[in-house]
Amino acid sequence: MEKLTDQILKEVITPRPENSFKGTFGKVTLVGGNRNFGGAIIMASMAAVCAGAGLVTTATDESNSSALHSQLPEAMFADFTNSEQVASLIHAATSVVVGPGLGDDEISLQILKNVFANTSDQQNVIIDGSAITLMAREGIDQPLGNIIYTPHEMEWQRLSGIKIGEQTAEKNKAVQEKLGATVVLKKHHTEIYTNDQIYQLPIGTPAQAVGGMGDTLAGMVGGFTAEFNDKADKAVLAAVYAHSAIAEKIAESQYIVLPHQISRALPTFMKKMEKLDDDHHIGFLN
Amino acid sequence: MEKLTDQILKEVITPRPENSFKGTFGKVTLVGGNRNFGGAIIMASMAAVCAGAGLVTTATDESNSSALHSQLPEAMFADFTNSEQVASLIHAATSVVVGPGLGDDEISLQILKNVFANTSDQQNVIIDGSAITLMAREGIDQPLGNIIYTPHEMEWQRLSGIKIGEQTAEKNKAVQEKLGATVVLKKHHTEIYTNDQIYQLPIGTPAQAVGGMGDTLAGMVGGFTAEFNDKADKAVLAAVYAHSAIAEKIAESQYIVLPHQISRALPTFMKKMEKLDDDHHIGFLN
Amino acid sequence: MEKLTDQILKEVITPRPENSFKGTFGKVTLVGGNRNFGGAIIMASMAAVCAGAGLVTTATDESNSSALHSQLPEAMFADFTNSEQVASLIHAATSVVVGPGLGDDEISLQILKNVFANTSDQQNVIIDGSAITLMAREGIDQPLGNIIYTPHEMEWQRLSGIKIGEQTAEKNKAVQEKLGATVVLKKHHTEIYTNDQIYQLPIGTPAQAVGGMGDTLAGMVGGFTAEFNDKADKAVLAAVYAHSAIAEKIAESQYIVLPHQISRALPTFMKKMEKLDDDHHIGFLN
């Protein structure tokens, strides 16, 4: 198992080309947020916007559109029950994020199936939260795309069939290989299983143990893979690392970290990373 | 009567265990906020989130869901008239907060009865505002749970039958003992009646005399008892103390303190408390 | 004509009594904000809350409740077409503010009549914006109460019958005397006509020439008269002075002042005033 370092940030977060426009940095379509869990998809969307994706659209329950725009006028809105519009937004996306606050009822299921029916091999598809639970419960096939799962241990148990106490690196890797997908297993010292390697995140803080932290991570993975699509695999690792590096910094002066604070800190954090030369590590920048 | 000191903060707000997740810090379900008083339950929910509870759900009138998520995407929403969903959220909670902005009409009453029918002895149940008024007016029995009342003097008169001018420590304690509950009697120098002891809060400022201050306190008690559930009795005292300690600090530069400012200051304040060693008191940290 | 000085702030903004509660600082009921002009009543309400009124209720179009609570959870909401509820809120108020964003159609008129039918001599009644226009147009009698009008010059023309070019101090005073009300005539160097005296505001900045500035002033007058009800006449003067004093300070670094910034600056500004001793003027505090 290879330990991630801040080196991954330097490899991924490089200066933007001078002659670029919003299309250069990809489109993210996020799908989730039922009537009860609207905050989850708002937090994920905020992460995608603040990470620097070119265009972000949030397909969610219509009761959430007002809060979405109050928090984040930069995101566009779609009604997630409008299957035609959602299909078209999926087709247009560089990265799709499905699951945050989606819920697990019959409507959630139909929405998930619609998303999965419309992805393609050219896209990054981040599958999070209740989308994972629904897949496992309903026996839904993995969709087309560069698939990235972001389960916590219980969700991984449901998807992989490996019980929480028995989730060894070896067993996890075996399932990952069958899936042919990247698995970001969220836990104390999160593990990332890719086709090539197993990575471990050596940083993080218990101040992150707050509802919405995972939604924010899913949105960051969506944002990073869209923006840095030519190095999408590294972008996943960078998103995971940045999420905890920012949290650690905030936790120096806070007992807990509110998830939206990580997103709001992204533009400044990423600028510092962009400026890092090889002799200077993040620790020096505080 | 024992005077509370900042010692209570040091006893309660200790470093989080390294290997923890959001489940470690409990779930809070808050019930309140009718069409007119939505701000009350939003302020209480903000306090619970910022105090560091693991998961926070707000059951309120549906007209408040948009403002809730605009202020606080970290909280989940439920329609407080959906009695089945509310029952299930009560069952799942470490701490229940009922009352802020609940109102006192027939719908409020049905909601309160539903909450009370679903609590258990393993839970902290904070009863605030109109929930106290309704109990007194309708003769509703105290529910199961570790019960914490947070009345102001008029609400205490309604619940205890002791008129405001006659609320002596002795009389209050006698009623508290009959109730077998903790009573946080909000007044100039708030008093806390527990099974063991009577505490007095020696701090506080008239800058706190602003609508919503009590809702914020109820939410903090909910958050602290969920997060520090293994020392729930002390957590009540710590919440009361922290609420006024933060207000005093803000009031050094403000004529009044807006309740939401106390909540937003919690993560930083709690970090300072966590770092305090025995030789240093809060005063030194300003 | 007497020039107002910062002395008025020292006379009005004195330290709060130690043993006080939110009832000590009065209740403000604001009525206004139709579907189109919701921002006006939100800005007025924010001013009343930030000025330090004990309890603030905003009676407005129901389409505004969500934005009200997103901006200001400290305010309570009422539907301004619910005449019974509005009547009851008027009865309970120390100060009533009617007019910001009320509009001038048939519904606005019915709401205004309902407000006027329910005020009493014991209350401060601030009449602003379209409420003044409606009174003049419909020939509505002045209601009971300590009446304070806050017209700009065109609204004053409508109410007084004096054309803008002819609004001399003498003529204005004569109408004021007939009305028996305080008139805050908003203009370059605002004039305040009271039963005893004519005051002129010597401060202010063109950076205040922004929509919503008058709504904020009306809310501040409502907040100050409720909070400092025992010196309500001086409270009007203090509100007018503070409004421009804060704006001048903000305008040192901004080309324009957004009205909500004045409200948000109130708690800090008022604290500085409270601390002023007689030898120090505001200018020294920057």
Add this chain to the structure above:
Amino acid sequence: MEKLTDQILKEVITPRPENSFKGTFGKVTLVGGNRNFGGAIIMASMAAVCAGAGLVTTATDESNSSALHSQLPEAMFADFTNSEQVASLIHAATSVVVGPGLGDDEISLQILKNVFANTSDQQNVIIDGSAITLMAREGIDQPLGNIIYTPHEMEWQRLSGIKIGEQTAEKNKAVQEKLGATVVLKKHHTEIYTNDQIYQLPIGTPAQAVGGMGDTLAGMVGGFTAEFNDKADKAVLAAVYAHSAIAEKIAESQYIVLPHQISRALPTFMKKMEKLDDDHHIGFLN
């Protein structure tokens, strides 16, 4: 082609006259923001308000009114399908901004036609985004007014018929002359085609490549032309320059710039410009 310099800011952003009121600084009516793209018109409106226009009204889908007022109580709301009300708001405007988030369906088209039917030669009319696309697709005639188009290259292709790869200064100028309008062609080093001259913007940063950046520019052009209406042509240039100058400053410490940050920075930025004397350039002020 003439390079724009910060000189244009000094010429346009001069001290406000002492005796001015909100009417002095013009009225802006913005039309756009369907159910899906509400954020676009909110961002444009925020730019117009923060730029210092006297009164700002936002005609948009009614689902956006709540988020509009949550973000910006200073703006007034109108339902953009209420053609009579929109017509009246267009008549009253100094500057009209149409297009941000308007969409391109049948309803969008009817709204656009209503706007175009009601402008006059005395007004600045900023035509942006889908309004340009609709004009080209439906063959709609240019309306009356001082017309300012703000297309990106694809929108310009649709309007001018010149393909993106072939958009030379000469060809663009020829079409501009036929239109008799100002064209702000948004691209790497934005070009502005006026009746007299072609200007090039030498500043800007890839950190601006974020959705909503153009909506913000359209709103700024609306705000500047209303506020500085007596020098409206220069006001367009100043808005374009200020938009990128602020972005460059923010981008010194951020990897990307969120569009709303530019608007929020306007009051402070414009104050600095107002204070600049001829020997000092913007660079000195950082």
